[in-house]
Amino acid sequence: MAEGMVGASRSGQWVAHFLLVIGVIVVAFPIYYVTIASTHPIQTILRPPLPLLPGDAGLANYAEAIGGGVGRIGGVGVGRLLWNTTLVAVSVAVGKIVISIASAYAIVFFRFPLRMVFFWLIFITLMLPVEVRILPTYKVMVDLRLIDTYAGLILPLIASATATLLFRQFFMTIPNELLEAARVDGAGPWRFFRDILLPLSATNIAALFVITFIYGWTQYLWPLLVTNSNSMNTIIIALRKMISFADADTPWNLVMVTCVFAILPPILVVVLMQRWFVKGLVETEK
Amino acid sequence: MATVALRDVRKSYGTNAVIHGVSIEIADGEFIVIVGPSGCGKSTLLRMVAGLEPITSGTIEIGGRVVNDLEPRARDIAMVFQNYALYPHMSVFDNMAYGLRIGGIRGAELRARVEQTAAMLELTPYLDRKPRQLSGGQRQRVAMGRALVRGPAAFLLDEPLSNLDAKLRVGMRLRIKDLQRSVGTTALYVTHDQVEAMTLADRLIVMNGGVAEQIDTPMRIYLEPATTFVAGFIGSPAMNILPAQGTEQGVLLGAVPLALGRPAPGRDVLLGIRPEDLTVAPEGEGLPLTIRAVELLGADAYAHGEIAGGGEMVVRVPGKKALSPGARVGVLPAPGLAHFFDPATGRRLP
Ligand SMILES: Nc1ncnc2c1ncn2[C@@H]1O[C@H](COP(=O)(O)OP(=O)(O)O)[C@@H](O)[C@H]1O
Ligand SMILES: [Mg+2]
Helix, strand or coil: CHHHHCCCCHHHHHHHHHHHHHHHHHHHHHHHHHHHHCCCCHHHHHCCCCCCCCCCCHHHHHHHHHHHHHHHHHCCCHHHHHHHHHHHHHHHHHHHHHHHHHHHHHHHHCCCCCHHHHHHHHHHHHHCCCCCCHHHHHHHHHHCCCCCCHHHHHHHHHCCCHHHHHHHHHHHCCCHHHHHHHHHHCCCHHHHHHHHHHHHCHHHHHHHHHHHHHHHHCCCHHHHHHCCCHHHCCHHHHHHHHCCCCHHHCCHHHHHHHHHHHHHHHHHHHHHHHHHHHHHHHHHCC | CCCEEEEEEEEEECCEEEEEEEEEEECCCCEEEEECCCCCCHHHHHHHHHCCCCCCEEEEEECCEECCCCCHHHHCEEEECCCCCCCCCCCHHHHHHHHHHHCCCCHHHHHHHHHHHHHHCCCHHHCCCCHHHCCHHHHHHHHHHHHHCCCCCEEEEECCCCCCCHHHHHHHHHHHHHHHHHHCCEEEEEECCHHHHHHHCCEEEEEECCEEEEEECHHHHHHCCCEHHHHHHCCCCCCEEEEEEECCCCEEECCEEECCCCCCCCCEEEEEECHHHEEEECCCCCEEEEEEEEEECCCEEEEEEEECCCCEEEEEEEHHHCCCCCCEEEEEECCCCCEEECCCCCEECC
């Protein structure tokens, strides 16, 4: 199908490939460059231009970063940073998915009073991203004594309507007869959800997991605000703290290693989940 | 297996009444077909029996128990949907087993029941496949299997064959009838196709605009349609229905006297004659007809013409003696096979 879409002619294919290659270079080069930088000693990094090939300080840099180097600068080790960030990103992703799939299920498949009012209430929260409601949210977190806790990091990031809308749109494409067939077969609301809706939503869930995991992983403003203690830092915050204004004071080699650690998990999630959507698409497509 | 009874069942959506009171007592094992044009409320009626649609008033009994307020699963019915509604992510086996599993049947018994039903429908080789790996006819059989395997009190089928091509449809029609006979389960079957209706039904419900116009055996409906609507809907091509007047000897159609039945003299009636109850005679005998078009089907041909004094008429003639357009002939109605209806109410006159 794809071949048919982009010009059938040979020259058309060359042009298409050329554009794709350019695209890949634009996207991949910074990542490559960071990875290369993480293998050079700080002196090489500070003396531009940075070589395009790996240096020989890779082992030393990584050993130093893992063996306490990051801790000395940021106040907390790489392991802890990765654990914090993973916990936040996974909880945000799972939390958003659970809440949004449940609310979309209620809105699409049940008739209850004020159904549309609830729908619009959820919809309106789309217009209130974390940044807009940051002061009141911060106040609430202080009142609830959630500063410097995982709950404080996670909960405000879970609330949002985007995923609810996506699930609602998907649920509305499910033929009503499928629900009716399940009712005739004796499935109650919970069974229908578990046995039919959830498996059919697998690809959507996988896609949303990737998007929301990365959203949680790359949060900057909220974690910065809601954590004071270094031990609650996410890796993104730690990176910021490791960079001082004077270039020479920054241990760039360790920063680059930390960058690689910060990039790796999202890439892994994308790669692993990608195989999963393909499987989902092949198996459940109607 | 169970009796089903509907007593003055009505349905309104808001102020819009769509079923205006249907009553029928269905015997155990009977095959009832609900037939009527699109939008007349057939599906709504069936879905009310299934419990998928609440009823506005009246009662529905299944097996002697009023089920008005019961969920579908508590009514012990199985349904086949027009688009089959198979669970796309489950194998054929799991599609058929789902209802049984919910009913608490497990292990060897589950396997045995599904396999036996699959064998009956020749689905055994496909048990591991997903619905999208099946042809239309196979999917249809899975939908049938899902209903059969549960051994319910009644089958409800909503246009189950309308997504199949014509040849498969005929085959499946015979098969459904056979299966229903062999398991002896009461069935309610909705269709808009009158051939399906005639061939399948023990009794037919002919619906029009939310009203059951006639409930009877197919042959009695064909021979004695209760209203002009039923007369026009059952039988193909449709019955000729023309205004006429009663006389001492019979009826006056246009200016032509015909010795057919005997409505009260002077009374205006609607005269109904089926195309197959007319024979062609030489010009000058019977009712003069000018042929305008001929549909040749092989064995038979249908000649469409205009009678003297206005009005259209269709006559069935043998294919080998097909008339040509422009011909002028006479037609003779078979005595005793004419139908009379009240022009005001459309009801059959005795
Ligand atoms: N959910 C609904 N809300 C309002 N009107 C409906 C609804 N479902 C069906 N109808 C109306 O009820 C009538 C009968 O519909 P239906 O039973 O589907 O007809 P059939 O199956 O005979 O084609 C139609 O006029 C349709 O517009
Ligand atoms: Mg219908």
